[in-house]
Amino acid sequence: MKSSEIRALFSVVSRPEVVSLAGGMPAVTALPLDAVGSMIGELVSGMGAQTLQYGSGQGDPRLRERICDVMALEGITDASPSEVVVTVGSQQALDLVTRVFIDPGDVILAEGPSYVGALGVFQAAQARVRHVAMDEHGLIPEALEEALADCRANGDRVKFLYTVPNFHNPAGVTLSEPRREAVMALAEQHDLLVIEDNPYGLLGFEGEPLRALRARNNQRVIYLGSFSKTFSPGLRVGWVLAPLAVREKLVLATEAQVLCPPSLTQYAVARYLDTQPWREQIKTFTELYRERRDATLESLAALMPAGTAWTRPEGGFYVWLKLPAGLDAKQMQPRAVNAHVAYVPGIGFFADGNGQEYMRLSYCYPEPDQIREGVRRLARVVEAELDLHSTFDRVDTGSFRAVRGIPGHEAPSTDSGTIVGPANSDTYEDR
Amino acid sequence: MSETAPATDPADAAERHPLRAVILAGGLTFEREVSLVSGTQVVEELTRAGLDAELRDADAELLPGLAAAPADAVFIALHGSTGEDGALRAVLDLAGVPYVGSPAAACRLAWDKPAAKSVVRAAGLTTPDWVALPHSTFRELGAGAVLDLMVARLGLPLVVKPASGGSALGVQKVSRVEDLPAAMVSCFAYGDTVLVERFVEGVELALAVIDLGDGPEALPAVEIEPESGVFDYTSRYTPGLTEYHAPARLPDDVAARAAELAVRVHEALGLADLSRTDAIVTPDGEVHFLEVNVSPGLTETSMFPMAVEAAGHELGEVLTQLLTNTAAR
Numbered sequence: 001m002k003s004s005e006i007r008a009l010f011s012v013v014s015r016p017e018v019v020s021l022a023g024g025m026p027a028v029t030a031l032p033l034d035a036v037g038s039m040i041g042e043l044v045s046g047m048g049a050q051t052l053q054y055g056s057g058q059g060d061p062r063l064r065e066r067i068c069d070v071m072a073l074e075g076i077t078d079a080s081p082s083e084v085v086v087t088v089g090s091q092q093a094l095d096l097v098t099r100v101f102i103d104p105g106d107v108i109l110a111e112g113p114s115y116v117g118a119l120g121v122f123q124a125a126q127a128r129v130r131h132v133a134m135d136e137h138g139l140i141p142e143a144l145e146e147a148l149a150d151c152r153a154n155g156d157r158v159k160f161l162y163t164v165p166n167f168h169n170p171a172g173v174t175l176s177e178p179r180r181e182a183v184m185a186l187a188e189q190h191d192l193l194v195i196e197d198n199p200y201g202l203l204g205f206e207g208e209p210l211r212a213l214r215a216r217n218n219q220r221v222i223y224l225g226s227f228s229k230t231f232s233p234g235l236r237v238g239w240v241l242a243p244l245a246v247r248e249k250l251v252l253a254t255e256a257q258v259l260c261p262p263s264l265t266q267y268a269v270a271r272y273l274d275t276q277p278w279r280e281q282i283k284t285f286t287e288l289y290r291e292r293r294d295a296t297l298e299s300l301a302a303l304m305p306a307g308t309a310w311t312r313p314e315g316g317f318y319v320w321l322k323l324p325a326g327l328d329a330k331q332m333q334p335r336a337v338n339a340h341v342a343y344v345p346g347i348g349f350f351a352d353g354n355g356q357e358y359m360r361l362s363y364c365y366p367e368p369d370q371i372r373e374g375v376r377r378l379a380r381v382v383e384a385e386l387d388l389h390s391t392f393d394r395v396d397t398g399s400f401r402a403v404r405g406i407p408g409h410e411a412p413s414t415d416s417g418t419i420v421g422p423a424n425s426d427t428y429e430d431r
Numbered sequence: 432m433s434e435t436a437p438a439t440d441p442a443d444a445a446e447r448h449p450l451r452a453v454i455l456a457g458g459l460t461f462e463r464e465v466s467l468v469s470g471t472q473v474v475e476e477l478t479r480a481g482l483d484a485e486l487r488d489a490d491a492e493l494l495p496g497l498a499a500a501p502a503d504a505v506f507i508a509l510h511g512s513t514g515e516d517g518a519l520r521a522v523l524d525l526a527g528v529p530y531v532g533s534p535a536a537a538c539r540l541a542w543d544k545p546a547a548k549s550v551v552r553a554a555g556l557t558t559p560d561w562v563a564l565p566h567s568t569f570r571e572l573g574a575g576a577v578l579d580l581m582v583a584r585l586g587l588p589l590v591v592k593p594a595s596g597g598s599a600l601g602v603q604k605v606s607r608v609e610d611l612p613a614a615m616v617s618c619f620a621y622g623d624t625v626l627v628e629r630f631v632e633g634v635e636l637a638l639a640v641i642d643l644g645d646g647p648e649a650l651p652a653v654e655i656e657p658e659s660g661v662f663d664y665t666s667r668y669t670p671g672l673t674e675y676h677a678p679a680r681l682p683d684d685v686a687a688r689a690a691e692l693a694v695r696v697h698e699a700l701g702l703a704d705l706s707r708t709d710a711i712v713t714p715d716g717e718v719h720f721l722e723v724n725v726s727p728g729l730t731e732t733s734m735f736p737m738a739v740e741a742a743g744h745e746l747g748e749v750l751t752q753l754l755t756n757t758a759a760r
Contacts, residue, residue, distance in 0.1 A: 011463040011464035011467070012459055012460070012461070012463045015457075015459055015463075015490070017459055018459070331616065331617050331620055332620055333620070334461060334600070334601065334620045334621045335620040335621075337461060338621075338622075340459075385620070387566075387570075388566060388616055388619050388620075389616060390570075391566060391569050391570045391574050392569070392574050392612040392613070392615050392616050393612070395574045395575045395578065395612045396575050
C-alpha cells in the first residue's frame with residue numbers, strides 16, 4: 001500500500017462515526033476560550049501598531065524572556081533571551097537546525113521510532129537517518145555507542161543525535177535520569193551534537209519534570225521548545241535555544257524563510273504568560289490527558305488479544321502498540337477503517353522501512369468514552385486479522401498435488417483459454 | 432456521435448427554471464477522498480451550466496436536508512459501497528427522490544463483482560476465469576489446498592482483488608505461488624470475499640456508456656497506459672503517472688467490439704443513464720470484461736470525463752441532460 005492509499009483511507013477520519021486514535025491534536029477546547037478571545041481582541045484594538053506590524057527576525061524580546069522562564073521549569077536556568085530564536089512552531093526550528101547543520105549524505109542518529117515530522121525534514125535535507133533502539137526507559141545508551149562506532153567504522157559523518165526525551169512521539173516513553181547522564185557523557189566523549197526536541201516535557205502525569213539534557217550541557221545541546229501543547233498549536237509559536245554562534249546562523253536562515261515570526265501570535269503568547277494562570281492551565285490539560293491515558297490503558301488491558309504489547313506513557317499524547325507476531329498495521333488499515341477506528345501505522349515512524357508490527361495510538365483528542373469504544377473496535381480488528389493469519393500463515397503452497405494427478409484434469413496453462421467454472425456456486429450459474 | 436447530443440439546450444432550460452441538483456459526495460468508504468474530488472468537479476460543471484447545484488455528504492443530515500429543500504434530481508458522485516452497492520439508492524427510492532443512474536437492484540448486482548461476471552458470461556460475453564471465495568472456505572478446507580487448486584486451474588499470474596470496491600484498492604497481480612498467501616491476507620483486509628481471476632495480458636480500456644434518452648450508447652474507449660505497468664490507486668489519481676489515449680489506439684473492428692461489449696454489459700445488468708466498464712483487450716483483439724462501475728470517477732484524471740470529451744461532448748452538458756431527464760421521470 002502506497003502513501004497515497006493511506007491518505008485516502010485517512011479521509012474518512014473526519015467523519016464523526018470514526019473514532020480517531022490517529023491524530024495528535026491537543027484538546028484546545030479545554031482552554032478558557034473567552035478569556036483568550038478578549039485578550040487577543042485587546043492586543044489588536046489596543047496595540048495594533050505593534051501586533052499587526054513586522055517584528056524582529058529573532059522574535060519579540062519580551063516573549064524570549066518569558067520563554068526562558070518556561071524553560072527554567074525543566075532545569076534550564078542559564079539560558080539568556082539572546083540565545084532564543086522564536087519560530088513558527090518548533091517544526092520550523094527543526095527545519096532551521098537541519099538546514100544549518102546538514103549537507104546531503106550526512107548521518108543523523110534518531111530514536112527508532114522517531115517523530116514523523118522530523119523524518120520528513122531530514123529526508124528533504126537528503127540526510128541519512130540511522131535509528132537507535134529504545135526501550136521503556138527511552139534511548140538505549142549502549143545502542144547509541146554502537147551506532148557511533150558503526151558510523152565511525154563506515155566513515156559516515158554523524159552531524160547530530162535527534163531525540164525526544166520526554167513522553168516520546170510516537171513511543172510514549174521517557175528517557176530515564178541515569179540514561180540522560182549516560183547519553184550526555186557519550187555526547188561529550190564522541191564530540192556529538194544533540195538536538196533535544198521537547199514539546200511534551202511539561203505534560204507529565206506524575207512527579208516533577210526531569211531535568212532537560214540542555215540543563216546538563218549548554219554547549220553541546222540545541223533545545224527545541226513549543227507552545228503547541230501547553231497553550232495552542234494554532235498560534236504556531238515555538239523556539240530554539242542555541243549557543244550564540246549557532247543562533248546567528250539560525251536568525252539568518254529564519255529571516256530568509258519568513259522574515260519574522262508572526263507578531264500577533266507572539267504577543268498573544270507573551271500576554272497569555274503574563275496575565276493568565278498558565279501553569280494551572282497546564283495542570284488542567286494534564287488531568288484531562290491523564291484521564292484519557294487511563295481510559296486507553298485500561299481498555300487495552302481488558303480487550304487486546306494475547307501477544308499484543310504497549311507502552312505505558314507517564315505524560316504526553318501517545319501509546320506505542322506492538323501487534324501480535326506476524327501482523328502488519330498498515331496492511332490491517334482497511335479493516336480498521338471499515339470498523340470505524342483509525343490509528344497511525346508504525347512504518348511511518350521509521351526511515352528504514354521497519355515498524356510494520358507497530359501502531360501509534362493518540363489519546364489526546366477523543367473523550368474517554370470514545371477511546372474505550374475505539375479500543376473495543378481495534379481489538380476486534382486485531383482478532384479478525386489474527387484469525388486471517390491463522391488461515392494463511394505457514395501455508396505450504398505447492399504441497400497439494402492431488403489435483404495434478406487426476407486423469408483428464410491437467411492444469412491448464414495460462415493461455416489455453418480453457419473455461420474453468422468457478423468453485424463458488426453462489427456466484428456462478430453454470431449454463 | 433451527433434445523435435447523442437443533448438436534446439434540450441441546458442442554457443435555455445436554466446433560464447426557464449434553474450434546475451436544483453444535489454450532488455452526493457464523500458461517504459464513509461476508502462474512496463471518500465476521490466468522491467469529494469468527483470463531487471466538487473460535478474458541482475463546478477453544473478454551476479457553469481447554469482444549474483443550482485449543491486454538494487452534500489451522505490450522512491445523518493442528508494434526508495432531513497432533502498426533505499427541507501427538495502432537489503429536482505440527485506447526482507450520486509459517491510464511490511465505494513455508499514454510492515454503488517444500491518443501499519443509498521433504495522433509501523432515495525423510499526424517499527421518492529429522483530436520482531441519476533442505475534436502480535438499486537442493478538447496483539447491487541454490479542457491486543458484487545463475481546455476480547456481475549456470472550451475468551456477463553451468461554450473456555455470452557468474455558470475462559477472465561475466476562473463483563470467488565470467503566475467508567471461511569480457506570479456513571475450513573485448508574488454505575494450502577485451496578490455493579493450489581486455484582493455481583492449478585487458473586494458472587499464474589493471478590489477479591487477486593476484493594469482491595467489491597473500486598479504485599483498484601487491494602488489487603494485486605501475483606506471479607509466484609509463494610506470494611499468494613500474503614496477497615490473500617492483504618486483500619481480505621478490504622472485505623470478506625476475494626475474487627481471484629486468471630490474469631489476461633493486454634491493453635486496459637475504460638468503456639463509458641451514456642444514455643441521454645435514446646438508449647445506451649458507448650463513448651469512445653479510453654486506453655490506459657500506466658507508467659509503472661500497473662494501474663493501481665497511485666497510478667489512477669496521481670496526474671502524470673498514467674498516459675491515457677482517448678479514443679484508444681485500436682483497429683476499428685476491435686473498437687466496435689469493445690463498444691458492443693460495454694453496451695451489452697450495461698443492458699445485461701440493467702444499468703441506467705451512465706456506467707463505465709473496465710476491460711482488457713488481448714493482442715489478438717479479444718475484449719474481456721473485468722468489472723463495471725455504476726458511479727464512475729469524475730475527477731481530473733478520471734476516464735469517464737475523457738470519454739465524454741473524446742465524443743465531442745461537454746461534461747457539464749451531459750450531466751445537465753442526465754439530471755434534466757431524471758427530473759422529468
